[in-house]
Amino acid sequence: MxxxxxxxxxxxxxxxxxxxxxxxxxxxxxxxxxxxxxxxxxxxxxxxxxxxxxxxxxxxxxxxxxxxxxxxxxxxxxxxxxxxxxxxxxxxxxxxxxxxxxxxxxxxxxxxxxxxxxxxxxxxxxxxxxxxxxxxxxxxxxxxxxxxxxxxxxxxxxxxxxxxxxxxxxxxxxxxxxxxxxxxxxGPELAAVYDTALFGLAWGALAGFYHAVALVGAAGVDPTAFAAVATGHMPFVTSLMADHARRIEDGRFPNDDGTVEVHAAAMEHLVHTSRAHGLATDVPDLFRSLLERAAADGHGADGIAGVIGTITKGERHV
Ligand SMILES: NC(=O)c1ccc[n+]([C@@H]2O[C@H](COP(=O)([O-])OP(=O)(O)OC[C@H]3O[C@@H](n4cnc5c(N)ncnc54)[C@H](OP(=O)(O)O)[C@@H]3O)[C@@H](O)[C@H]2O)c1
The missing domain is CATH 3.40.50.720 (NAD(P)-binding Rossmann-like Domain)
Known part of the structure; x- marks a missing residue:
């Protein structure tokens, strides 16, 4: 300057x-x-x-x-x-x-x-x-x-x-x-595309967090106590992104992070436990729906990044 x-x-x-x-x-x-x-x-x-x-x-x-x-x-x-x-x-x-x-x-x-x-x-x-x-x-x-x-x-x-x-x-x-x-x-439009994509990403994470806070809260856990543990867990979640992005680019979904079917079964536990605590199940229902649709499309034995096809409706965008 x-x-x-x-x-x-x-x-x-x-x-x-x-x-x-x-x-x-x-x-x-x-x-x-x-x-x-x-x-x-x-x-x-x-x-x-x-x-x-x-x-x-x-x-x-x-x-x-x-x-x-x-x-x-x-x-x-x-x-x-x-x-x-x-x-x-x-x-x-x-x-x-x-x-x-x-x-x-x-x-x-x-x-x-x-x-x-x-x-x-x-x-x-x-x-x-x-x-x-x-x-x-x-x-x-x-x-x-x-x-x-x-x-x-x-x-x-x-x-x-x-x-x-x-x-x-x-x-x-x-x-x-x-x-x-x-x-x-x-491309002048790119910033708005990223803006909306990142907004959705943040909301996906936050919606999961709000549901989790409600769930542990129903079991008597303070939101702040939970947030401390959740924050420590997030680096694992973010560490999956680059890896799964590569798999989506390659169109190959190795199942070393668990299969779509295994995650669908675990999601059922989240839905069940939420319901048992009298909570709304919209958030886990959405996750379950992605996994079930991926399984129905023949990706049950794939890794979880295989759910991308349920969102792109089977099209390869990359
Ligand atoms: N706030 C956030 O956290 C945040 C985060 C990310 C993005 N953004 C984006 O940033 C943009 C601005 O948001 P903001 O939160 O700063 O909004 P804001 O606090 O409501 O301020 C709006 C500004 O626009 C001016 N304005 C409104 N109508 C006008 C007009 N007809 N002619 C001239 N000036 C006019 C206002 O002037 P007066 O003072 O005269 O009313 C004020 O300076 C939005 O597009 C928002 O989505 C905001």
Whole structure:
């Protein structure tokens, strides 16, 4: 990072007028601009400031920028002023329609900049936004914050990004101040695909956890006591992923982690015990259904990664 991009530590105001009279043609006095200072946008701006990057901020409700200005951010008076303040523009708004409504009128000012959109949306939203940005001469990166707000600014916070490789390479250091910033490839839709896939993965694990907490709770175990044991067990579970991914790629399912039939029988015990404690069985019913369908499709003697076929409906996607 160039020294002159660093925050002076002084708070200030940055108006469109200031920008226009800046005399450097591009008006750039800032490394990064953040547009949308909700829960997530505020944390993004804080992380940039903490990493020492000169940060310009804009929010519809201007008062939400006050605390950031006190921390060293520069307030833009308008969305246009925020865009023109920096070569890197990060937006974080409720949805893509809002992004379009907000940036549409100032699209001409995006030319030559890198737009990073950390608004949640679908792969189609991302593709359309990338085309729109390209039409206005901007490099576009779509992205998703995968780790909530609390970890932002720490290595444990995962940000997935896809789209312009040049835009990512140019601003990698700034984006890395948000956490672990992973560029998935040039397709702008990839970040949204990973976002939804990882969301489902997290929910799968959490749904299993919530059911487990209910089950041990019915036997008088504290959730926190259980969580400590469960956390120690998770490295085994995650250790299976790379291995099973390879098996799915190869289309071969050795049964050294137990067969589909053995796991189906064990799942029956989970369903039975849950029912015996008066619990809902939706979660283990889902697992059992995957295993039973895999067995019915002729994969009973395969390893458990063989359930992939029940989800892809028999198609090989890889
Ligand atoms: N919060 C999380 O944990 C989290 C995690 C991952 C991803 N995300 C994603 O991050 C995005 C933002 O979420 P958030 O939690 O930060 O939302 P939020 O706290 O509700 O903030 C929404 C922001 O959008 C602004 N906004 C809303 N409508 C607007 C409009 N018509 N014109 C201009 N600005 C408008 C709001 O401005 P005002 O202040 O003026 O209302 C506010 O700055 C979402 O796509 C969300 O899915 C959030």
């Amino acid at each position: 160039a020294e002159n991009e660093k925050n002076s530590g002084k708070s200030g105001e940055y108006s469109e007028e200031h920008g226009k009279s800046g005399g450097n043609g591009g008006h750039e006095r800032s490394a990064v601009s953040v547009i949308g200072l909700g829960q997530m946008g505020t944390r993004l701006a804080q992380a940039f400031i903490a990493a020492g990057y000169a940060t310009t901020v804009w929010n519809r409700t201007a008062a939400k920028a006050d605390a950031l200005v006190a921390q060293g951010a520069v307030r833009a008076d308008t969305a246009r002023a925020a865009v023109t303040a920096s070569p890197l523009v990060v937006v974080c708004l409720p949805d893509y329609a809002t992004v379009r409504d907000l940036l549409g009128p100032v699209a001409d000012s995006l030319r030559g900049r890198v737009l990073v959109n950390l608004t949640s949306g679908t792969p189609e939203d991302a593709t359309r936004a990338a085309e729109w940005a390209a039409g206005h001469g901007a490099d576009y990166l779509d992205g998703a914050a995968m780790s909530g707000t609390r970890l932002v600014g720490r290595r444990e916070a995962l940000f997935v990004l896809s789209g312009s490789p040049r835009g990512f390479a140019e601003h990698r250091a700034v984006l890395t101040s948000l956490g672990t910033a992973v560029h998935l490839g040039p």
